[in-house]
Amino acid sequence: MKLNNFFEIDYALLFSALLLTVFGVLFIYSSSVTSFGISVSNEYIRQIVWGSVGLVAALTIAMLNYRRIYYASSYFYLGALVLLIYTCIFGRVVNGARAWLGIGSFGIQVSEFAKLTTIIFLARFLDSTKNSRSDAWRFIVSCMIVFAPMMIILLQPDFGTSLVFIAILLSMIFIAGISSRYIIFLITTIALTGLLLALPLWQVHVLGKTIPILSILSNKYFILIAVGAVTIIFFIALFGFRRYKKTYFYWIGYGALILIMSLAVSYAGQKVLKPYQIMRLIVFLDPNIDPRGSGWNIIQSITAIGSGGITGKGYLQGTQSHYRFLPQQSTDFIFSIFSEEWGFLGGIIVFTLFLLISMRLIKIMKTTTDPFGCYIVAGIAGMYIFHFIVNVGMTMGIMPITGIPLLFMSYGGSALITAMTGIGLALSVHIRRFQY
Numbered sequence: 001m002k003l004n005n006f007f008e009i010d011y012a013l014l015f016s017a018l019l020l021t022v023f024g025v026l027f028i029y030s031s032s033v034t035s036f037g038i039s040v041s042n043e044y045i046r047q048i049v050w051g052s053v054g055l056v057a058a059l060t061i062a063m064l065n066y067r068r069i070y071y072a073s074s075y076f077y078l079g080a081l082v083l084l085i086y087t088c089i090f091g092r093v094v095n096g097a098r099a100w101l102g103i104g105s106f107g108i109q110v111s112e113f114a115k116l117t118t119i120i121f122l123a124r125f126l127d128s129t130k131n132s133r134s135d136a137w138r139f140i141v142s143c144m145i146v147f148a149p150m151m152i153i154l155l156q157p158d159f160g161t162s163l164v165f166i167a168i169l170l171s172m173i174f175i176a177g178i179s180s181r182y183i184i185f186l187i188t189t190i191a192l193t194g195l196l197l198a199l200p201l202w203q204v205h206v207l208g209k210t211i212p213i214l215s216i217l218s219n220k221y222f223i224l225i226a227v228g229a230v231t232i233i234f235f236i237a238l239f240g241f242r243r244y245k246k247t248y249f250y251w252i253g254y255g256a257l258i259l260i261m262s263l264a265v266s267y268a269g270q271k272v273l274k275p276y277q278i279m280r281l282i283v284f285l286d287p288n289i290d291p292r293g294s295g296w297n298i299i300q301s302i303t304a305i306g307s308g309g310i311t312g313k314g315y316l317q318g319t320q321s322h323y324r325f326l327p328q329q330s331t332d333f334i335f336s337i338f339s340e341e342w343g344f345l346g347g348i349i350v351f352t353l354f355l356l357i358s359m360r361l362i363k364i365m366k367t368t369t370d371p372f373g374c375y376i377v378a379g380i381a382g383m384y385i386f387h388f389i390v391n392v393g394m395t396m397g398i399m400p401i402t403g404i405p406l407l408f409m410s411y412g413g414s415a416l417i418t419a420m421t422g423i424g425l426a427l428s429v430h431i432r433r434f435q436y
Helices: 003-008 011-032 043-063 073-090 110-128 135-154 159-175 180-207 212-218 220-244 247-272 275-285 296-307 334-367 371-396 413-431
Strands: 092-094 097-103 106-108
Touching: 003 043, 003 413, 011 043, 011 334, 011 413, 043 413, 073 097, 073 110, 073 135, 097 110, 106 413, 110 135, 110 159, 110 371, 110 413, 135 159, 135 180, 159 180, 159 371, 180 212, 180 247, 212 220, 212 247, 220 247, 296 334, 296 371, 334 371, 334 413, 371 413
Parallel strands: none
Antiparallel strands: 092 097, 097 106
16 A cells, blocks of 8 residues: 555546535435424434445555455355345345345345445456457356346345346446457347336236237247247257358347247246336336326426426425425435436536546546456446436436436445445556556
């Protein structure tokens, strides 16, 4: 640890994260104030404590050489997997998910820290195989590394947090230079899976009538026959490519594999998703289907954001939060309160700060000479950007409600400390960007 390292810190990155954290504390306090002007929660005090711990962690990690965790990354990763499994069995249930470990009122959400351990371990794998393995091998193993914690988190079940791992995977394998056809394969499979999952729900709950071609997507016999038929096509295409080396055989097999996985996973999703998770998808398609139930959050959030206008109603002057129309207002819907009280201009400030964080992380990726550090920062950037887009999109009604917090601002110690630790890792890479 060198004193000169303090002068090498990317203060634009650090101060952007700190300013967002300060905004979070201010509006967590605002969310606790009732229409009578009385604060009924001490969440903001806890957030100050967690923010202070996060800042100390960020600065401490920034001063340490991040490469020291290179060989220990596998132990961190395996330790996180063990804790995730333990949480699935013995964890505390909060909001329908067994995702917390703790004693009394103190709790830790292990899945938040698992994001960082996965990023670090995947960065090590991508670095160690950059010149010795094929893209196909690197892609498959990368997926296995990410899907292991993701599947355990889905069992909790915490659908929103599990999705973050997809963003981490995509950002890291892209920066690692893995062929675009594998990235497109993953993106297409995910998109088609989501479409096949949503269409049967859409026809029943939104359209209000049955379309035969959509109904068969929920029929297990059709799924089995379809998967079997496409699997045969896949193996014929695989045989043809190996025997005749024709490109069109490769692409036929490529498309068939996408369809096989999409059909299988979408059908499994229909069986695994909880009723409240299914309703979140339905009300995203049309919140007015259940305006006083599952659609209430989206409707009230849009109302709060819209009522803020250009300049907002003023700090502590919001009505949707103070009259308790907006549930989970200190966590998932903190941006709604912020926009109601500080308006469109306040929202632009938050957008700008997240944009600045993203740009600084990209700059670090471009300037560092160490692939391991570059991959770590890529994963952190993917995590931040995904959280921001999904959470803010959710509050505006353009994304499904997934329970993903707005990093730095939403109430929660695990998420805040994880986010600040990510900043510390990025700062450590920045400080040593020319030392590889």
